[in-house]
Amino acid sequence: MERPTDLYISPLSGSFPAHLACLEVDLAVRVQxxxxxxxxxxxxxxxRSIAPKGAVPALSLEDGSVLTESAAVLQYIADLVPxxxxxxxxxxxxxxxxxxxxxxxxxxxxxxxxSVLFSSRAPAPVTEWALSGAxxxxxxxxxxxxxxxxxxxxxxxxxxxxxxxxxxxxPYGGISLEPWPSLRAYVERIQxxxxxxxxxxxxxxxxxxxxxxxxxxxxxxVAPPA
Amino acid sequence: MERPTDLYISPLSGSFPAHLACLEVDLAVRVQxxxxxxxxxxxxxxxRSIAPKGAVPALSLEDGSVLTESAAVLQYIADLVPxxxxxxxxxxxxxxxxxxxxxxxxxxxxxxxxSVLFSSRAPAPVTEWALSGAxxxxxxxxxxxxxxxxxxxxxxxxxxxxxxxxxxxxPYGGISLEPWPSLRAYVERIQxxxxxxxxxxxxxxxxxxxxxxxxxxxxxxVAPPA
Numbered sequence: 001m002e003r004p005t006d007l008y009i010s011p012l013s014g015s016f017p018a019h020l021a022c023l024e025v026d027l028a029v030r031v032q033x034x035x036x037x038x039x040x041x042x043x044x045x046x047x048r049s050i051a052p053k054g055a056v057p058a059l060s061l062e063d064g065s066v067l068t069e070s071a072a073v074l075q076y077i078a079d080l081v082p083x084x085x086x087x088x089x090x091x092x093x094x095x096x097x098x099x100x101x102x103x104x105x106x107x108x109x110x111x112x113x114x115s116v117l118f119s120s121r122a123p124a125p126v127t128e129w130a131l132s133g134a135x136x137x138x139x140x141x142x143x144x145x146x147x148x149x150x151x152x153x154x155x156x157x158x159x160x161x162x163x164x165x166x167x168x169x170x171p172y173g174g175i176s177l178e179p180w181p182s183l184r185a186y187v188e189r190i191q192x193x194x195x196x197x198x199x200x201x202x203x204x205x206x207x208x209x210x211x212x213x214x215x216x217x218x219x220x221x222v223a224p225p226a
Numbered sequence: 227m228e229r230p231t232d233l234y235i236s237p238l239s240g241s242f243p244a245h246l247a248c249l250e251v252d253l254a255v256r257v258q259x260x261x262x263x264x265x266x267x268x269x270x271x272x273x274r275s276i277a278p279k280g281a282v283p284a285l286s287l288e289d290g291s292v293l294t295e296s297a298a299v300l301q302y303i304a305d306l307v308p309x310x311x312x313x314x315x316x317x318x319x320x321x322x323x324x325x326x327x328x329x330x331x332x333x334x335x336x337x338x339x340x341s342v343l344f345s346s347r348a349p350a351p352v353t354e355w356a357l358s359g360a361x362x363x364x365x366x367x368x369x370x371x372x373x374x375x376x377x378x379x380x381x382x383x384x385x386x387x388x389x390x391x392x393x394x395x396x397p398y399g400g401i402s403l404e405p406w407p408s409l410r411a412y413v414e415r416i417q418x419x420x421x422x423x424x425x426x427x428x429x430x431x432x433x434x435x436x437x438x439x440x441x442x443x444x445x446x447x448v449a450p451p452a
Contacts, residue, residue, distance in 0.1 A: 002319070053330075053366055065319075071297065071329040072322045079317065090316035091305065093228070093291075096298045103297035104279075106329060107337040115338075125351035140279055 001080055002061035004029050008047060010036045011207035011216075012169065013118075014110055015057035016199065017161040018073045023195040024161070025081035029059075033206055037215045070110075071102045074158035086158045094152055101141075101151045101159035108137045109166040117173030120217075127174075134175045138167075142180035149189060156190070164190045174222035227306055228287035230255050234273060236262045237433035237442075238395065239344075240336055241283035242425065243387035244299045249421040250387070251307035255285075259432055263441045296336075297328045300384035312384045320378055327367075327377045327385035334363045335392040343399030346443075353400075360401045364393075368406035375415060382416070390416045400448040 009015035051058040078087035088094035116130035210216035235241035304313035314320035342356035436442035
């Protein structure tokens with residue numbers, strides 16, 4: 001497999017799980033910030049010249065190719081360092097469970113709810129709609145985690161990198177975790193990992209700089225509608 | 227790998243790509259219709275007792291387990307019959323490209339746009355929002371297919387099963403294909419496949435029965451807003 005050279009992120013956005021996975025496997029990559037409004041990198045280049053869709057995360061590889069989409073990036077990082085056990089081996093039943101969870105988080109939690117709730121352009125009826133269905137979606141992993149610490153059982157995987165981020169940011173989008181003790185315990189459990197401390201210590205200052213510049217909203221939990 | 231016994235679908239819905247993949251690899255499965263309103267199977271059982279999320283597709287396996295989420299189901303079917311070449315081998319660069327395209331279709335085209343446009347419950351401002359961003363999303367595969375017949379090059383894969391369906395149904399959700407000759411040619415090309423003829427001949431009568439029963443909308447292209 002080609003070695004990655006650069007990981008493209010916007011702080012605390014949907015690229016956080018990929019950043020976390022890189023830190024979990026101790027992957028030496030340059031972390032490049034993409035401005036979420038202008039799509040410019042800190043060196044002035046237009047990110048869309050690297051990843052035309054303009055979405056993060058993306059991973060540049062040594063051969064000059066660029067891999068996008070969380071499902072692909074997360075599995076690529078996990079497969080680079082199999083000893084870290086961030087993904088079950090290809091072809092095993094557990095691997096399809098991993099893909100199933102990653103797809104659930106990316107389509108249902110991320111795209112259907114979080115993407116809309118954190119969009120600066122979505123009109124009020126659209127965010128209200130995204131919020132109204134969120135409880136039903138978050139209830140599914142909540143039930144699953146009542147009986148096991150991680151999505152695939154007792155092993156932390158890249159699917160947990162993704163779900164952890166979704167649950168961590170949910171309150172900032174107005175989704176209360178009050179109904180789900182299992183999700184709150186899950187976040188607390190994963191927050192103990194050194195990779196999380198490190199990812200947050202790298203991304204929080206970048207996020208605060210964006211808040212100060214007015215390109216990211218202030219970081220405070222949004223009260224759910226009464 | 228455990229052999230699948232049943233594939234759960236709702237006619238012409240997001241389970242169509244999985245049905246198409248089964249026909250491509252000549253997989254002997256019982257195709258079970260899930261009523262999109264009541265979630266009942268034709269034998270009266272509640273589908274949610276099989277797949278608690280209630281979403282299609284799902285694949286029952288011989289050991290009694292159930293696999294859900296298109297990304298997992300499509301890759302499982304492809305991997306069952308490697309000689310059919312519906313997915314590149316695990317671990318190859320092309321396999322990550324497959325995952326990348328499946329994830330793009332499932333999050334961007336399907337969940338962000340088509341799921342909303344075909345929802346019977348989404349209020350008008352929400353469907354207008356989904357429609358307003360659709361052109362930007364469909365333009366990405368359209369550009370890609372200007373220079374190659376299939377998403378991964380010259381080989382038809384399960385990612386094409388998924389994109390074919392998305393492009394086929396787009397006009398019925400109000401997304402005009404007029405701007406993209408490459409997408410129109412892509413649909414025409416794939417419609418020549420015997421698996422497509424067969425999948426449509428199985429699902430169309432089921433869909434028409436739902437239309438007659440008032441549980442599915444009539445099948446006619448929706449004019450995009452002027």
